[in-house]
Amino acid sequence: MNKEIAVYPGNFDPFTIGHAEVVKRAVATGKFGKVVILVTMIRESWFDAEAKVAMVKSYDLPWDQVDVVVYHEPSDARWPRENVVILRGVRDEHDVEFEAEVKGQITAVTGYDQFFYIECREDKWQISSSAIRKSVTECNLMGLKDKVTPKVVTYLLEKVLKAKLYIVVGRPASGKSTICNRLEKMFEIGVIKIDDVAKEFRHELVAHFGTEDLFDLMEDHEDEFTSILGPRIIERLEYMLREMTGKHEVILVECAYAMKYSYSKFLGEQIVYVACTEETARRRNKGRGTPYLTKFNKDIPDEGEMRQLASEDRLTLIVFENDEDDFDDSKLRFWYDLLTFIPVDFLASSC
Incomplete structure (x- = not known):
């Protein structure tokens, strides 16, 4: 030898x-x-x-x-x-x-x-390391993508943002937005909702496709949607992160399709997965008048698939089980404390 x-x-x-x-x-x-x-x-x-x-x-x-x-x-x-x-x-x-x-x-x-x-x-x-540090100082997310691992992205962004940073994922009606909204209100954390960011560019999509009815076009023209929205969403996200720097202990980026579009490559490896049973999701979607949203589940991993992805891609995974339609502030406090104090190299956990 x-x-x-x-x-x-x-x-x-x-x-x-x-x-x-x-x-x-x-x-x-x-x-x-x-x-x-x-x-x-x-x-x-x-x-x-x-x-x-x-x-x-x-x-x-x-x-x-x-x-x-x-x-x-x-x-x-x-x-x-x-x-x-x-x-x-x-x-x-x-x-x-x-x-x-x-x-x-x-x-x-x-x-x-x-x-x-x-x-x-x-x-x-x-x-180079110096180029990577320059990119993150400027919140140039694309300057990080595929140049370092998602864990390194987490270390870099959290240092610059002076905040814990998580991507929030979950299927329709799991309660992602509800949890983010309540945490934001109760603890003044920073919240960025990618769906809301995408809506800012609706006029460009309407101009491109020539119709106001965009919902049914999404599946058949996914590549076109992505080519138009993708760069604009990232630019807007970079701007919003720069504006939040030093202002919050925790920043949550809510994005249902984060795994499909590999958001961990430029937002880091810390994932909060909001889970509920299929029965709960069906009931909530029916009550909201949005049963059609279940067809998008194919692009969003369920809890088991998410755990498998986290293991394969070396992601830190926190699971929030959310089958309750209402929960008290003590549960929010527990979740907030977990997000605030969890070490950056924590292994997969479920709560």
């Missing part, structure tokens, strides 16, 4: 899919017995060591061949010198020149002087 260790040092503030690609390609060479991601804490960072490690571990890496170690001082680099090579990713000629300049600095810090370079894929060239 090859005992040579590839040590991949970096500030990783945050760790990106570009960094993950370097690790995967190093493992794929078959040259190393282990690849160690060395999270350095020797200069000022956005995140502490615990958060950085949690973010690194949110990536789908071959963890039987990969370790994460935090580096505070030389004693943390504890591997025999003759068994170690420093792993580095290079993107272009500029990076090659930069690596020549910093090679001595890395050796001075770590004590290791053998290097192994991985050429990064071209589609990962523009992904």
